[in-house]
Amino acid sequence: MTTMVAAHVETGALVITMAGRWSLAQVYTLQRAFEACTAHHPPYVALDCTRVTPDGLLPTVLPALVMLGQSCRRGITVLVCAPASALTGALRRLPTRRVRLYPRLSEALSRLRPYPVPPGVRRAHQRLAPAAQAAATARRLVRDCCDRWRLSEVTDDAQLVVSELVANAVEHAGTEIDVTVSHHRQRLRIAVADRHHGVPRIATTPDGAEDAATPPALRGRGLDLVARSVAGWGVLPGTDGKVVWASLPAPRAARLRLPRLDLIARDGYPA
DSSP states (O other): EEEEEEEEETEEEEEEEEEEEOHHHHHHHHHHHHHHHHOOOEEEEEEEEEEEETTTHHHHHHHHHHHHHTTSSSSOOEEEEESSHHHHHHHSSOSSSEEEEEEEEHHHHTOSSSSSSTTTTTTTEEOOOSSTHHHHHHHHHHHHHHHTTTOGGGHHHHHHHHHHHHHHHHHTTOOEEEEEEEEEEEEEEEEEEOOOOOOOOBOOOOSSSOOOOHHHHHHHHHHHHHHHSEEEEEEEEEEEEEEEEEEEEOOOOOOOOOHHHHHHHHTSBBB
């Protein structure tokens, strides 16, 4: 059985597509795919099972994996797309409202509200036009998020990263741009999505220098700068475009703890 992870740019969903005959070994493959998706902390994860050959194992294992993937991660809704079967019957009995069932992936994606940000979730989203001021707007979004989430140590690097990613999308994609900033498990993740299928890359010569013979649109000078500033980055392809993401270590600043006033004597010393 094959498993593929892709992005749906219009809604912010990540899609896990499975095809072939289900087997016990695929339990671990699907679990890793779930972990890869939820590491990006998207608003939705869609699990497309419509091309899986069912057997008696699937209805037993899949509900547990769905619960594992969503139970401890706030703000993520899991969409399971499968034909009517014992699988859907088992999923309907799960004690959660964050698992939704659909017969087809296209129907599931059509029902989604693009890029929701539930209350209390450390995630922000903004859609930008491919204009010269888009990079400046994205920098302000990142700076406001870092201030609000007490991530002052990473503010400068995060602004540099988002500026380069957005400028690259404006120059080479020329489509609407979706910027998503999230903080999860001490990582600040910046994702820049556009409606162009061209995959950016850093082209170098054998000695490590940038390849001057490569056209500027493919050379990725900004991506080279991003790669030097982050812990990891990558590209998620999708049917309606792509998502370029970068991740920075970002532990939250500790709150300043002041002593209780009723424990301080008038002379300024502890009572």
